[in-house]
Amino acid sequence: MATNASGFFKAGYSSEFGFWETPWRRFWVLAGLALAAAFPFFAPTFWIGVVNLAAIAAIGALALNLVTGYTGQLSLGHSGFLAAGAFTVGILVGQWSMPVCVTLPAAIVIGMGVGVFVGVPALRLRGIYLSISTLAAYFVIASLASEYQSRFGGGAGFVIPPPQIGSWVLSGERNWYFVLLALVALATLLCLNLNRSHVGRAWLAIRERDLAASAMGIDVSFYKVMAFVISTAMTSLAGALLAYYTAFVSAEAFTFMVTIEYLAMILIGGLGSVLGSLLGALFVTLLPFLVERAVEQLPFPATFKTHMFAVQSGLFAILMLAFLMFEPLGLARIWGRIRAYFELWPFRYRPLP
Amino acid sequence: MQLAVNVLVLTALYALMAEGFVLIYRASRVFSLAHGDLMMLGGYVFFTCLVATGGNLWVSVPIALAAGFLIGVAVYLAGIRPLAGYPVASIVLVTVAIGILIRSVATLVWSGQVRYPAHALPFKDTPHQLGNAVFSTLDLASLAAALVFFVFLVALLQRTALGVRMRAAAENPRLAANSGINIHRVIALSWGLACFGATLAALFYTTRVNLEPDSWLVGLRAFVPALIGGMNSPLGVLPGALIVALVEVLAAQYLDPVMVNSAPFLVLLLALWVRPWGLFGTREEVVRV
Numbered sequence: 001m002a003t004n005a006s007g008f009f010k011a012g013y014s015s016e017f018g019f020w021e022t023p024w025r026r027f028w029v030l031a032g033l034a035l036a037a038a039f040p041f042f043a044p045t046f047w048i049g050v051v052n053l054a055a056i057a058a059i060g061a062l063a064l065n066l067v068t069g070y071t072g073q074l075s076l077g078h079s080g081f082l083a084a085g086a087f088t089v090g091i092l093v094g095q096w097s098m099p100v101c102v103t104l105p106a107a108i109v110i111g112m113g114v115g116v117f118v119g120v121p122a123l124r125l126r127g128i129y130l131s132i133s134t135l136a137a138y139f140v141i142a143s144l145a146s147e148y149q150s151r152f153g154g155g156a157g158f159v160i161p162p163p164q165i166g167s168w169v170l171s172g173e174r175n176w177y178f179v180l181l182a183l184v185a186l187a188t189l190l191c192l193n194l195n196r197s198h199v200g201r202a203w204l205a206i207r208e209r210d211l212a213a214s215a216m217g218i219d220v221s222f223y224k225v226m227a228f229v230i231s232t233a234m235t236s237l238a239g240a241l242l243a244y245y246t247a248f249v250s251a252e253a254f255t256f257m258v259t260i261e262y263l264a265m266i267l268i269g270g271l272g273s274v275l276g277s278l279l280g281a282l283f284v285t286l287l288p289f290l291v292e293r294a295v296e297q298l299p300f301p302a303t304f305k306t307h308m309f310a311v312q313s314g315l316f317a318i319l320m321l322a323f324l325m326f327e328p329l330g331l332a333r334i335w336g337r338i339r340a341y342f343e344l345w346p347f348r349y350r351p352l353p
Numbered sequence: 354m355q356l357a358v359n360v361l362v363l364t365a366l367y368a369l370m371a372e373g374f375v376l377i378y379r380a381s382r383v384f385s386l387a388h389g390d391l392m393m394l395g396g397y398v399f400f401t402c403l404v405a406t407g408g409n410l411w412v413s414v415p416i417a418l419a420a421g422f423l424i425g426v427a428v429y430l431a432g433i434r435p436l437a438g439y440p441v442a443s444i445v446l447v448t449v450a451i452g453i454l455i456r457s458v459a460t461l462v463w464s465g466q467v468r469y470p471a472h473a474l475p476f477k478d479t480p481h482q483l484g485n486a487v488f489s490t491l492d493l494a495s496l497a498a499a500l501v502f503f504v505f506l507v508a509l510l511q512r513t514a515l516g517v518r519m520r521a522a523a524e525n526p527r528l529a530a531n532s533g534i535n536i537h538r539v540i541a542l543s544w545g546l547a548c549f550g551a552t553l554a555a556l557f558y559t560t561r562v563n564l565e566p567d568s569w570l571v572g573l574r575a576f577v578p579a580l581i582g583g584m585n586s587p588l589g590v591l592p593g594a595l596i597v598a599l600v601e602v603l604a605a606q607y608l609d610p611v612m613v614n615s616a617p618f619l620v621l622l623l624a625l626w627v628r629p630w631g632l633f634g635t636r637e638e639v640v641r642v
């Protein structure tokens with residue numbers, strides 16, 4: 001969007017490519033970061049843990065948004081890419097007791113490899129066929145993972161000791177919180193910078209019309225594969241963090257439902273929006289806990305309590321349908337409308353330029 | 354010999370399921386990820402009727418099939434039609450959401466327990482001997498049902514005016530609509546037929562194995578034969594299903610029982626790399642980038 005709701009206009013390319021749209025934007029982001037840093041000092045430990053899960057999910061959601069939101073390629077294999085990272089950690093730590101400074105880079109490299117494997121069909125396929133090939137890749141990764149687990153993991157899975165750097169052991173919700181906050185900030189920075197560079201513009205062009213993009217001289221297959229490689233590498237990192245954080249790796253954790261949860265995050269948050277990925281990840285991670293509280297407090301039939309997961313996923317489906325039908329740009333768009341309302345007040349429309 | 358029987362029976366089930374993906378894809382250019390859940394729902398309707406009527410097949414089978422057809426039409430009218438003109442990816446996500454909704458409703462209504470419709474059948478499924486192969490009455494019935502379904506489908510598509518309209522709408526929806534074909538009715542019919550086939554497959558699958566909300570995964574796996582055969586070729590699913598069934602049975606027999614799950618997908622990835630439009634699909638369908 002070229003202008004802010006307040007009537008702030010961009011006067012040249014340098015401000016178009018600038019990182020901060022307005023000085024106020026910088027102020028609000030720093031204020032938000034300060035609030036996020038203060039959060040663990042007044043919140044109960046349980047909710048810090050929930051937010052930690054949301055932070056890991058946010059890295060995965062940012063990655064998925066790069067492929068699906070920006071490049072416009074529906075990826076149905078996200079759960080498999082998470083599993084790839086988690087199993088890299090599971091194998092390296094569970095079997096060879098490698099330190100964390102080896103396993104995380106290894107997870108990223110494996111993720112890039114998976115990205116090439118999934119992205120290669122992009123050289124020939126597009127649209128829905130590409131999505132199906134990511135779905136097929138998911139099933140291959142998932143069955144390989146469960147096979148590996150049943151052979152070497154004793155059937156149940158791998159137990160992962162907390163990560164250790166030198167003599168410092170990363171444990172406790174609050175320590176994890178700061179590490180994850182820093183990683184989410186890094187991932188956000190990476191996504192924002194990718195999206196305002198020539199890479200992001202190429203992705204947007206491919207999303208809008210790949211034929212037109214290639215006519216403008218964009219190497220469509222290269223940028224598509226690149227989107228997949230960066231996205232799967234980030235996702236694999238998120239999977240590795242998940243493995244360390246939950247201290248356990250099991251193939252049963254990476255069902256197709258996980259893919260759908262991540263898709264719901266970027267859908268509810270907003271396709272093609274960095275803020276949307278963060279909001280969506282937080283929302284979708286919080287939702288099951290809130291639903292559980294609500295079902296326990298309110299008079300629902302008993303079957304609702306015994307089948308909590310069904311209630312949660314049903315609500316999920318309804319939310320997904322509602323956002324798809326009525327607000328395809330998600331929470332980020334709703335937030336934008338609210339912001340515009342207050343910035344323009346007492347007027348209802350932005351002034352005509 | 355036994356292997357051949359196993360392959361044939363599996364082919365019949367896969368073909369019945371996969372035909373739904375093809376019909377829906379041809380009609381609305383959508384890859385329906387809710388198809389497995391619709392199959393599972395059909396199985397539950399059948400099971401409920403079977404228990405309610407005390408095992409009366411003459412009542413419960415037609416009711417289940419009719420319900421399957423109507424559910425397919427309803428899903429199209431309620432979920433897919435309002436989104437006409439949206440990007441394909443959004444519609445695929447809508448089918449995903451519909452699938453989850455069906456799954457959670459099924460869990461809430463019928464609970465997550467594993468059911469065995471075979472126990473509610475009025476007769477015991479007796480095995481027959483042919484040469485050195487053993488097959489059951491249900492195996493024979495599933496083969497016959499698949500055969501009848503496909504003959505009916507081919508007759509419908511090739512011999513009737515309705516079939517001509519369906520083919521026209523599949524080939525070029527805009528042109529078909531301009532020539533006075535009510536394409537929404539035709540597409541709704543395709544969705545209905547797809548779910549009819551899925552329910553037919555569900556009858557045999559659930560009586561052979563079992564029925565639980567997780568049965569949807571079995572139905573979803575049938576997208577492999579559909580893609581291998583070609584997404585817009587109604588008869589391509591037969592060789593597609595044969596290939597997948599062959600790979601699965603042979604992998605289980607000679608490689609490793611665990612390979613059963615991943616072998617079809619490896620074949621699919623290979624097929625997508627080499628011949629993305631499938632064995633019998635039209636080539637224009639997948640435009641080279």
